Amino acid sequence: MHIADGILSAPVLIGGGVVAAGGTAVGLKKMDMDKIPRVAVLTAAFFVASLIHIPLGPTNLHLILNGLVGLLLGWACFPAILIGLLLQSLIFGFGGLTVLGVNTVNMATPAIIVYLVFNRFIRGNRRIISIICAALAGVFGVLLASLLTAFSLVFSGEEYINIAKIVVVGHIPLMAVEGVVNVAIIMLLRKVKPEVLEVPHAVYE
Amino acid sequence: MIIENFAEGKSLLHTTDPRIKICLCVPYIFVIALSNSLYTAAAAVLIALSLIIISGLRLGNVLKSIRVFFWFILLLWVVLPFSIPGDQIIRLGPLRASSQGVLKALAISLKSTAIVFFIIAFLGTTKVFSLVHAMSHFHMPKKLLYLTFLSYRYIHVIYMEYVKLRDAMRIRGFRPKTNIHTYKSIGYLIGMLLIRSYERSERIYNAMLCRGFHGRFYLFEHFAVTGRDMVFLSIMAATLMGIGWMEWITKIM
Known part of the structure; x- marks a missing residue:
């Protein structure tokens, strides 16, 4: 899902940086100091979860889980994803610092959308609606992220149109897997510890 | 790791x-x-x-x-x-x-x-800790720095938690394959990881409060x-x- 350094044009890099900074500012503002340990440890957990190999036929893939990040962290998903990508770059050294803003926007915007659309239904009483919304949240998180990634490529140069198509098509299997895994995760959380599904900045009655 | x-x-x-x-x-x-x-x-x-x-x-x-x-x-x-x-x-x-x-x-x-x-x-x-410290000299938002510091601090801890859960599944004969059972089991594994992380974060925050945390980390080394x-x-x-x-x-x- 990550775009590497040296591909995108200046306007896309700058635009991504500005939007990422704005989203992160909103996320930080909505998050009180006493929620920092919770957001930080969950960020670490998502980082670890994205390292797990998931078998798919002869190959394996890694989860992005950005839909779930949105559901669990709400607006704090912007700083969480920014930090996840930054640490990934520093720990594994694949680069990605010039595109940090763009990659953050590409993954965090779908997370926010998923949070705004599905959060209420997932925590609701009807189990079947919760299951459907959990699956949709997983699918849409990856689908929107791959579309945004494809747009960032095409806006940087028309010659990237084929790579952009490969990015979207290549993520279709992951969308299906994320949908299934997301349902299992949400059903477990609902049963075992529903508090985890309450985003840190919301006030619930 | x-x-x-x-x-x-x-x-x-x-x-x-x-x-x-x-x-x-x-x-x-x-x-x-x-x-x-x-x-x-x-x-x-x-x-x-x-x-x-x-x-x-x-x-x-x-x-x-x-x-x-x-x-x-x-x-x-x-x-x-x-x-x-x-x-x-x-x-x-x-x-x-x-x-x-x-x-x-x-x-x-x-x-x-x-x-x-x-x-x-x-x-x-x-x-990485030195980088976070260095970023504080560039006037990055305090909350962002603390978040980065704590996330990095706990990646290894949560990773060991993951290894524990994974080994427990392996001992019980879990072999990942391309089927719904595998995806469900991995989903439960991630769900448990999130629950344990959530509970750990509450203990971390309480421990910080016990030590007098009031919104500020102190630095002992200087560049x-x-x-x-x-x-x-x-x-x-x-x-x-x-x-x-x-x-x-x-x-x-």
């Missing part, structure tokens, strides 16, 4: 003030990312390579750690030559590769390789810029200007 395998060392790059390294790394990677000339990109790779050699890191280890990155380069080489119209050089059935496409793929490969090397040379040689750091900064800044000049010259040529 291997973390910070390049941060240990006593070379020039390891001992330079992290603030100076950040001040150099950021302009370097952006200038290279936005350059268009093949010559600039090639020069940048050479400079980055010399920095890696100066830092005493084993080139083999560096290449091994970024092997995933080369898959991406390979994808570029497979797709780009056939996506850009121009002088035809190879024909594969209906596909025509253009020399312009090959040059574009070459330029991007050189640029991204140079950036990856620069990040390893400048930031990989610094401990000092030495004369040698300033010399290094000047040389690297001059080199960067050289790269910029090269880009300018090749543009008007």
Whole structure:
């Protein structure tokens, strides 16, 4: 899902940086100091979860889980994803610092959308609606992220149109897997510890 | 999980003030990312390579750690030559590769390789905690710094938690395959990981409160810029200007 350094044009890099900074500012503002340990440890957990190999036929893939990040962290998903990508770059050294803003926007915007659309239904009483919304949240998180990634490529140069198509098509299997895994995760959380599904900045009655 | 395998060392790059390294790394990677000339990109790779050699890191280890990155380069080489119209050089059935496409793929490969090397040379040689500390000198938002610090602090802890859960599943005969049972089980594993992380974060916060946390972390180590750091900064800044000049010259040529 990550775009590497040296591909995108200046306007896309700058635009991504500005939007990422704005989203992160909103996320930080909505998050009180006493929620920092919770957001930080969950960020670490998502980082670890994205390292797990998931078998798919002869190959394996890694989860992005950005839909779930949105559901669990709400607006704090912007700083969480920014930090996840930054640490990934520093720990594994694949680069990605010039595109940090763009990659953050590409993954965090779908997370926010998923949070705004599905959060209420997932925590609701009807189990079947919760299951459907959990699956949709997983699918849409990856689908929107791959579309945004494809747009960032095409806006940087028309010659990237084929790579952009490969990015979207290549993520279709992951969308299906994320949908299934997301349902299992949400059903477990609902049963075992529903508090985890309450985003840190919301006030619930 | 291997973390910070390049941060240990006593070379020039390891001992330079992290603030100076950040001040150099950021302009370097952006200038290279936005350059268009093949010559600039090639020069940048050479400079980055010399920095890696100066830092005493084993080139083999560096290449091994970024092997995933080369898959991406390979994808570029497979797709780009056939996506850009121009002088035809190879024909594969209906596909025509253009020399312009090959040059574009070459330029991007050189640029991204140079950036990856620069990040390893400048930031990989610094401990992540020192980088967070250095970022505090650049007036980053306090909450963002604390969040970065704590996330990094707990990645390894949560990873060990994951290993524990994974081993428990293996002992009970779980073998990952392509089926719903596997995806469900991995979902439950991640769900448990999130629950344990949530509960751990409550204990962490309570422990912080017990120790008198009131919204501030205190630093016990401080950075000092030495004369040698300033010399290094000047040389690297001059080199960067050289790269910029090269880009300018090749543009008007």
